[in-house]
Amino acid sequence: MARRKLAAGNWKMNGTSAMLAEIDTLARDHADARCEILICPPATLIARMAERAGPIAVGGQDCHAADSGAHTGDISAGMLRDAGASHVILGHSERRADHGEDDATVRAKAQAALSAGLVAIVCVGETLEQREGGETLDVISGQLAGSLPDDATGAAIVVAYEPVWAIGTGKVPTLEQIGEVHAHIRAALTDRFGPEGEAMRLLYGGSVKSANAGDIFAVADVDGALVGGASLKAEDFGGIVAALDQA
Numbered sequence: 001m002a003r004r005k006l007a008a009g010n011w012k013m014n015g016t017s018a019m020l021a022e023i024d025t026l027a028r029d030h031a032d033a034r035c036e037i038l039i040c041p042p043a044t045l046i047a048r049m050a051e052r053a054g055p056i057a058v059g060g061q062d063c064h065a066a067d068s069g070a071h072t073g074d075i076s077a078g079m080l081r082d083a084g085a086s087h088v089i090l091g092h093s094e095r096r097a098d099h100g101e102d103d104a105t106v107r108a109k110a111q112a113a114l115s116a117g118l119v120a121i122v123c124v125g126e127t128l129e130q131r132e133g134g135e136t137l138d139v140i141s142g143q144l145a146g147s148l149p150d151d152a153t154g155a156a157i158v159v160a161y162e163p164v165w166a167i168g169t170g171k172v173p174t175l176e177q178i179g180e181v182h183a184h185i186r187a188a189l190t191d192r193f194g195p196e197g198e199a200m201r202l203l204y205g206g207s208v209k210s211a212n213a214g215d216i217f218a219v220a221d222v223d224g225a226l227v228g229g230a231s232l233k234a235e236d237f238g239g240i241v242a243a244l245d246q247a
């Protein structure tokens with residue numbers, strides 16, 4: 001099954017208007033990229049970025065499960081869509097840790113994203129303690145079962161595998177470890193969703209740089225990357241986009 005590769009950048013809580021120039025560079029340098037390119041800036045930049053992003057897709061980093069209401073500080077999936085976003089990252093380990101989001105919360109948010117017509121990038125991943133305890137595959141299975149809505153489709157859901165211990169640390173799992181988890185995720189998705197699970201894209205995330213991207217993208221069932229630090233500069237992210245196009 002041919003799945004379109006996806007290079008996704010998560011700017012996290014980084015970026016003010018001065019950084020919008022990065023999207024101009026990215027759009028100029030990669031106008032002909034075969035892979036899909038996505039940047040998820042802080043919510044304050046989504047609308048302005050979407051206006052100048054050209055072929056680059058723009059996404060949110062979170063949304064609320066409700067359509068509207070008394071939720072100070074929150075943003076709904078419909079609001080993201082209205083601002084020009086086409087995707088939203090959900091269940092990132094930083095949200096699970098900092099905001100106590102559990103699988104049921106992530107699932108409700110994913111449902112809201114699907115209803116609003118957004119593509120949801122649902123994140124899963126084990127902690128170092130869980131990895132060392134031999135629990136990785138069970139943890140991932142539980143997160144997938146709990147976080148994905150029953151009507152998930154290949155077009156609307158992307159799964160990102162991000163080992164918590166690899167995020168922002170410069171530590172990367174071995175290619176065998178990445179391959180093992182991605183194969184496990186693919187099997188779980190096809191068991192549950194059939195052909196739709198086969199069509200879902202699987203991203204690896206955690207200390208991806210242009211120097212290691214090519215090796216990671218050669219691993220079976222890695223359909224792209226969710227990139228944090230190396231997505232902040234167009235030149236750095238561009239190297240990852242180029243590696244994905246060559247994979």
Ligand SMILES: O=C[C@H](O)COP(=O)(O)O
Nearest residue numbers: 010167168206207228229
């Ligand atoms: O969402 C992105 C990930 O948390 C990876 O971050 P990183 O590339 O800075 O390790």
